[in-house]
Structures are given as C-alpha cells and as structure tokens.
Amino acid sequence: MDSGKTRKSTLSVWGGETGRFTNGAVTSPVVHSVAFAYDDLDEWHAVATGKSEGFIYSRNTNPTVQVLEEKTRVLESGEAATSFSTGMGAISNTLFALLGPGKRVVSIKDTYGGASKIFLEFLPAYNVKVHLCDTTDHEQIEAEIAKGCDLVYLETPTNPTLKVVDIKRLSTAAKKVGAVTVVDNTFASPINQNPLALGADLVIHSATKFLCGHSDAMGGLLCGKKELVEKVFRYREINGASLQAEPAYLIARGMKTLELRIERQNTSALRIAQYLKVHKKGKRCFLSRIGNTSGSQYCEKSDVRVWRCVKFCIGWRL
Numbered sequence: 001m002d003s004g005k006t007r008k009s010t011l012s013v014w015g016g017e018t019g020r021f022t023n024g025a026v027t028s029p030v031v032h033s034v035a036f037a038y039d040d041l042d043e044w045h046a047v048a049t050g051k052s053e054g055f056i057y058s059r060n061t062n063p064t065v066q067v068l069e070e071k072t073r074v075l076e077s078g079e080a081a082t083s084f085s086t087g088m089g090a091i092s093n094t095l096f097a098l099l100g101p102g103k104r105v106v107s108i109k110d111t112y113g114g115a116s117k118i119f120l121e122f123l124p125a126y127n128v129k130v131h132l133c134d135t136t137d138h139e140q141i142e143a144e145i146a147k148g149c150d151l152v153y154l155e156t157p158t159n160p161t162l163k164v165v166d167i168k169r170l171s172t173a174a175k176k177v178g179a180v181t182v183v184d185n186t187f188a189s190p191i192n193q194n195p196l197a198l199g200a201d202l203v204i205h206s207a208t209k210f211l212c213g214h215s216d217a218m219g220g221l222l223c224g225k226k227e228l229v230e231k232v233f234r235y236r237e238i239n240g241a242s243l244q245a246e247p248a249y250l251i252a253r254g255m256k257t258l259e260l261r262i263e264r265q266n267t268s269a270l271r272i273a274q275y276l277k278v279h280k281k282g283k284r285c286f287l288s289r290i291g292n293t294s295g296s297q298y299c300e301k302s303d304v305r306v307w308r309c310v311k312f313c314i315g316w317r318l
C-alpha cells in the first residue's frame with residue numbers, strides 16, 4: 001500500500017498490514033523472537049547480506065517493528081523509515097549519525113528539552129558547531145543557514161511553546177547550501193502536517209505521543225530519503241537503541257485511530273481557544289495553526305489553565 005490518493009484514515013489502518021501474516025492472522029502478530037532460523041547457511045547468508053528479504057536478529061530488524069515503520073512511512077510519504085526505542089533515540093541517533101567533528105548545525109531555541117540538551121551539551125563535546133536561532137525570526141535563521149551548515153533541525157509546532165516555523169522556506173534555504181533538513185513532527189502528527197512534502201529530507205516522531213495515543217508505549221520513528229534513513233539505521237543497529245516488538249505493536253494499534261483522534265483534537269483545541277479568548281480571566285493561550293504553505297502562529301488570550309489543554313490540543317488545519 002502506498003500513499004497515492006488513499007486517505008490518511010485508511011493508511012493509518014492498513015499501512016504495513018496489507019500482506020498475509022502467519023496462520024492467516026488479520027492483524028500483525030507480536031513476534032518476540034530475538035533470532036530467526038533458516039534451513040541452511042546459504043539461505044541465512046542471502047538474508048544477512050540483504051540479497052533476500054527476511055530477519056536475522058531483532059536489534060537490526062523485526063517483523064512487528066517493520067509493520068510500524070511501514071505504517072509511518074506511508075503516512076509521511078517517505079522513501080524509507082526506521083525506528084528507535086524512544087523519540088530521543090530517534091533524535092540522538094539521527095544527529096550523531098549525520099554529524100561529526102567540524103560539522104555545523106543550525107536549529108531553533110524552542111526545541112523539546114531533550115533535543116536542546118543535545119545541541120547545548122552533547123554535540124559541542126564532539127566538536128560539532130551548533131547555532132540556535134530565535135524560533136520565530138525566519139530572517140535570522142535563513143542568515144545563519146546561508147553562512148554554511150550541514151544540517152538544519154526544526155521542530156514545529158514546538159513543545160511546549162507551540163511556536164510554528166515555515167518548513168518550506170527554511171528547507172529551501174538549507175538546500176541552497178547543501179544541508180539536510182530534519183523536522184520533528186511529533187506535535188503536528190502526519191495527519192496535520194507532512195514535512196517531506198514541504199521540502200524536508202527527514203521527519204522524526206516521538207511515537208510515544210500522538211502516534212501511540214494511549215500513553216502505554218514508547219518509541220521513535222524516522223522517515224524520509226532512503227539514503228539518509230539507511231545511514232541512520234546503520235548507526236542505530238550498532239548503537240542499539242532499537243524498538244521492541246511489544247511497544248511497536250501497541251503503537252501500530254494506537255495509530256489505527258490516529259486520524260479520528262487528531263481531527264477531534266483539532267476541533268476541541270479550536271473550541272477551547274475560542275472560549276478562552278472571551279473569558280474574563282484570560283491571559284495567554286497558544287494555539288498552533290498549521291498549514292502547508294506558511295508558518296504562522298496564532299496567539300490568543302486565555303487563563304493559565306490553557307496549558308493543560310495545550311498539552312493535548314495542538315491545533316487545527318487551515
């Protein structure tokens with residue numbers, strides 16, 4: 001199954017699950033096996049060297065995990081996808097696989113705290129130059145990119161400030177200097193925003209959040225250009241931050257209702273913001289407005305209780 005004209009609600013259910021599973025199972029079995037057996041050494045060798053399809057060892061690839069990767073790939077219309085034990089696993093493996101001593105990365109000040117720590121502490125310790133720009137100052141970000149860099153890292157909307165950046169504009173600037181654009185799409189989800197369609201090379205998800213949707217499993221996903229995804233996969237399979245079958249199954253099961261949940265959240269977030277806008281105790285409310293052409297931000301008055309709403313009401317489609 002590929003993205004094409006198929007609706008996202010259908011892709012959420014059937015993505016990665018169109019084939020026949022063992023014993024005719026209609027949903028993906030949870031394959032706990034760590035190793036996989038073959039009749040003879042030649043068969044094993046063909047799989048191990050990538051000449052035939054199959055599985056060798058679950059730190060590298062696993063049938064249940066592969067279903068989740070494929071589901072995410074079709075929802076983001078990427079060429080390839082791979083997975084990690086957590087969202088931070090996805091972020092750190094991507095950054096460390098694609099950067100190294102002497103490389104330069106441009107990002108924004110409002111990235112998720114864990115990513116921010118990597119930019120401020122871990123990467124500089126490996127002699128990677130990091131420049132963090134004011135998140136909403138697109139001219140400053142473009143100017144920093146134009147000075148030359150290897151990677152542009154964006155998160156939009158940001159957690160928890162819900163600021164929005166223009167992926168199209170900044171990925172165009174990145175392309176001009178030959179830099180790779182990576183976007184953390186966790187808060188938007190593939191239902192509201194597809195960064196690859198806006199010019200990004202790679203998209204990251206903390207599957208722990210909206211993809212899973214039930215707070216009962218952790219995971220991270222990366223999809224986009226095949227060559228780049230493979231480079232990160234090669235790093236992760238040795239680094240070892242691999243996703244296990246059980247959480248992969250739970251996330252894939254949660255994703256079957258992704259479109260329904262996100263559409264409902266969009267409607268609720270807008271209604272809450274409209275209510276708080278006219279509330280007499282109103283202070284500040286941030287409601288992200290996500291569109292495929294512009295990176296706009298929408299701020300409204302509300303009282304402080306909105307932060308609880310904001311945590312799970314991320315925005316609505318233009």
Ligand SMILES: Cc1ncc(COP(=O)(O)O)c(C=O)c1O
Nearest residue numbers: 086087088112159186206208219
């Ligand atoms: C936007 C964003 N990216 C990445 C992460 C890290 O994900 P995880 O907790 O699965 O490691 C989070 C966690 O809150 C997040 O909000």
